[in-house]
Each structure stands twice: as structure tokens, then as C-alpha cells.
Amino acid sequence: MVFSIVVAVIGAVLACFGLVGVYSARSIVEKQREEGLSTFADGTIDDRKRVQATRGMAVVFVAVGLGLVAYGIGETLV
Numbered sequence: 001m002v003f004s005i006v007v008a009v010i011g012a013v014l015a016c017f018g019l020v021g022v023y024s025a026r027s028i029v030e031k032q033r034e035e036g037l038s039t040f041a042d043g044t045i046d047d048r049k050r051v052q053a054t055r056g057m058a059v060v061f062v063a064v065g066l067g068l069v070a071y072g073i074g075e076t077l078v
Helices: 002-023 023-037 047-076
Strands: none
Touching: 002 023, 002 047, 023 047
């Protein structure tokens, strides 16, 4: 039971991080450009594509997090 609760909490944290990433993807990309953290600083990939990729990764975090929450709750209730 403790394992299921831990899995559910980890899933909730991942889902929260993912939601933050979805809503702040544009500012994340802008901050990366300002700090020089972009691996494609030469401009081969435009910022719009980078924002889409950041949002896509954040959606994956949300999906995995919700899956872990569902698993943890399901195991706890059974």
C-alpha cells in the first residue's frame, strides 16, 4: 500500500511539472535563448518549433503522471 501511495504522489508531481511546462513553454524557450542554453543557437530551428517541442514533452509528463496516479489509486483501492 505504501508503494502505491508513493507512486501516486510521484505521478501527481510529474503531472504538475508537466502542466507548468505546457503553460510556460514560451518563456522557457526565451530564457534558454537569453542564457545561451540552446543547442541550436545558430538558428537552424526557429523558436516556434522549439516551443512546440517543449509543450510536447510537457504533455508527455502530464500523461505519464496521470497514468501513475491512476495506477497508484487503483492499487490502493483494490
